[in-house]
Amino acid sequence: MNPALARHLQTLGLERAPFPPTxxxxxxxxxxxxxxxxxxxxxxxxxxAGFVLLTGEVGTGKSTFLRRLxxxxxxxxxxxxxxxxxxxxxxxxxxxxxxxxxxxxQGNPAADIExxxxxxxxxxxxxxxxxxxxxxxxxxxxxxxxxxxxxxCLETGQxxxxxxxxxxxxxxxxNLEQPRIRQxxxxxxxxxxxxxxxxxxxxxxxxxRLAASGPGGGGIALEPDAVxxxxxxxxxxPRRIHLVMDRCxxxxxxxPAGRRRVGARLVRTAAAEAGALPACRRRxxxxxxxxxxxxxxxxxxxxxxxxxPESRADAAAPPAPAALPATTVATAGGEWQACLQRFARGDAxxxxxxxxxxxxLAGRADVCLRREGEGWTxxxxxxxxxxxxxxxxxAHVRQVQALLRxxxxxxxxxxxxxxxxxxxxxxxxxQRHGLPATGAPDPATLFLLDRRLAGAAFPDANTxxxxxxxx
Numbered sequence: 001m002n003p004a005l006a007r008h009l010q011t012l013g014l015e016r017a018p019f020p021p022t023x024x025x026x027x028x029x030x031x032x033x034x035x036x037x038x039x040x041x042x043x044x045x046x047x048x049a050g051f052v053l054l055t056g057e058v059g060t061g062k063s064t065f066l067r068r069l070x071x072x073x074x075x076x077x078x079x080x081x082x083x084x085x086x087x088x089x090x091x092x093x094x095x096x097x098x099x100x101x102x103x104x105x106q107g108n109p110a111a112d113i114e115x116x117x118x119x120x121x122x123x124x125x126x127x128x129x130x131x132x133x134x135x136x137x138x139x140x141x142x143x144x145x146x147x148x149x150x151x152x153c154l155e156t157g158q159x160x161x162x163x164x165x166x167x168x169x170x171x172x173x174x175n176l177e178q179p180r181i182r183q184x185x186x187x188x189x190x191x192x193x194x195x196x197x198x199x200x201x202x203x204x205x206x207x208x209r210l211a212a213s214g215p216g217g218g219g220i221a222l223e224p225d226a227v228x229x230x231x232x233x234x235x236x237x238p239r240r241i242h243l244v245m246d247r248c249x250x251x252x253x254x255x256p257a258g259r260r261r262v263g264a265r266l267v268r269t270a271a272a273e274a275g276a277l278p279a280c281r282r283r284x285x286x287x288x289x290x291x292x293x294x295x296x297x298x299x300x301x302x303x304x305x306x307x308x309p310e311s312r313a314d315a316a317a318p319p320a321p322a323a324l325p326a327t328t329v330a331t332a333g334g335e336w337q338a339c340l341q342r343f344a345r346g347d348a349x350x351x352x353x354x355x356x357x358x359x360x361l362a363g364r365a366d367v368c369l370r371r372e373g374e375g376w377t378x379x380x381x382x383x384x385x386x387x388x389x390x391x392x393x394x395a396h397v398r399q400v401q402a403l404l405r406x407x408x409x410x411x412x413x414x415x416x417x418x419x420x421x422x423x424x425x426x427x428x429x430x431q432r433h434g435l436p437a438t439g440a441p442d443p444a445t446l447f448l449l450d451r452r453l454a455g456a457a458f459p460d461a462n463t464x465x466x467x468x469x470x471x
Contacts, residue, residue: 011253012249017213018210023067038065038069045165050190051189052164053165054066056170057170057194064238066133066135076129077127079131080133082133090141093140101119117161132162134165134166146180149184149187152164152187173191197236197237198231199231206227218257220252220261223261230244269420355375385446388441397417397422401413401415401416409429
């Protein structure tokens, strides 16, 4: 154990990391369903019945399940080949299987299969079961899957010489449904599907992990509302639970030893710091736009799709509806380019907007509008960015907090941090302006805040705008 981790655990009164970033089969959380699936999968391998398929979303515990499965067979003379690099295909994949069984590949698929067959027969004569485990099998090509089927043809009498476990994400099952490899699919005798935990299991899982990390789990416990918040933030995904809870542990340092409690507020903060909200990205528009615009793909909570005008920059668009002042709307490629030129020295945001938001944006000198099919595309310069809110203390966030305090929406410290109070104040600001009150710094919210900070007026939300709050 590295010294920094040791000191961290000692501070919390723990002996081992309760929420490690790697699979931890030594402290395996058992549920009746998982135990039944484990027993049935192990039985299928013991009796050499055929393929075992294991599927689940990223982070649902496939690797841990595999380790427990193999651990249950260790005392029975099982010989295992583990293949994790499934970007190897065909002959390279076969060579990797041989090497993991301790065999030297010959560089020829036919010769390698013959050598593997001799090895498997020898193990069968010793009454040893040989198991090939392939993780991340969703990456395998159809040709590689067909190769695996051929390996199951290696048999003697009524028994298969090689048992195969395929583990992967749910799309693996879709890959196996292709007609070309239906012979392989017909040999699957057991399919284990790992699903996220429900709220009750999430609480039990955290309590189990803490109890397994030291005497009394360091006195650490989750409050009931924290369990609900953790399940919401993680979706019941074990890997996400580990990420969020590991961050929560740092927030317990100031609490009395032996009586440390994790509340909902701490879980929400930890979820944001652990990346529960997608990181924002920026991308450049093509040079043909004659502007250096960056489109920010913001928090998933905002639900705002981005589009680039690359394929439409020079195409004519339908006339603007009568409800919009024609002088403010770019109706042709040249006018759109000329409008974008005004933003050439700074960053800007580009996104589709509804008719309701187009009416609110029309007539503004700091917005470009263009008709796009049945909707509109808007572009505007930005100062505030969503990543400002995720970067810890930030000067721009302090400015927003000061503005929200001025409006009577925020009563916290001007610390530049996107914490629970700032999030709640943003939600109240959004509600006031007819936006969904998510508390997330989505593009529409950032636009309004930007204009307020610049001292520019903006029309109040109307009844129609409230139903189109995502722009």
